[in-house]
Amino acid sequence: MPISKKLVNFLDKSKVKYEVLKHKTVYTAFDKAKTLRVKENIIGKTLVVKVDKAYALVLVPANKNLDKDKLKKTAKVKSIDFVKEAWMKKNIKGAKIGAVPPFGGLWKLPTFADKSLLLQPKIIVNSGDHNFSLKLLSSSFKKLIPDLVSGQLSKSK
Numbered sequence: 001m002p003i004s005k006k007l008v009n010f011l012d013k014s015k016v017k018y019e020v021l022k023h024k025t026v027y028t029a030f031d032k033a034k035t036l037r038v039k040e041n042i043i044g045k046t047l048v049v050k051v052d053k054a055y056a057l058v059l060v061p062a063n064k065n066l067d068k069d070k071l072k073k074t075a076k077v078k079s080i081d082f083v084k085e086a087w088m089k090k091n092i093k094g095a096k097i098g099a100v101p102p103f104g105g106l107w108k109l110p111t112f113a114d115k116s117l118l119l120q121p122k123i124i125v126n127s128g129d130h131n132f133s134l135k136l137l138s139s140s141f142k143k144l145i146p147d148l149v150s151g152q153l154s155k156s157k
Contacts, residue, residue, distance in 0.1 A: 002132040004094035007101055016140035021124065021133045027098055029062030032133060036124065039063075044117050044125040046102040048088055051077045055091070059102040059113040059125065064154035071112065074151040095128035102126065103144060111145045114153040118142065 003020060011018055026032045029045035036043075040063035047058040047066055056075070060066050068080045085097050092100055092107055102125050104111035117123055118138045125141070127134045142148055 018136040046100045056110045057104040060154040061117045067155040099126045
């Protein structure tokens with residue numbers, strides 16, 4: 001099974017429709033867009049960040065970068081930094097580094113998402129593996145994360 005049982009159970013229990021997309025091995029959201037022949041603005045890239053002394057997931061479109069200042073305001077925190085791989089290996093079980101699914105509830109982490117991505121009817125997000133992605137309605141994504149915080153969190157590359 002390409003996607004962890006934990007993720008499949010989470011998705012199935014929520015009764016949302018999703019599609020598993022198999023593709024060649026990709027390590028960036030940009031490459032995923034090219035491989036799947038879709039626009040970058042529907043591909044979500046998951047970032048794992050440290051907000052003050054806590055941790056969180058942030059989902060931004062592939063065609064944009066995280067704007068740390070905007071995230072600070074939205075999250076009402078003083079500092080934001082990307083987490084080290086060692087922390088991810090220890091704390092984000094069932095997902096490969098660089099392919100973390102954007103469902104913070106799986107690891108008891110808050111989830112933030114950029115509004116521009118959520119305005120797309122369908123989005124493609126990480127599944128925990130570099131060879132598979134998940135395609136789902138953005139409304140389903142919101143349903144999966146009841147405490148989702150969205151806002152203008154990105155800036156053009």
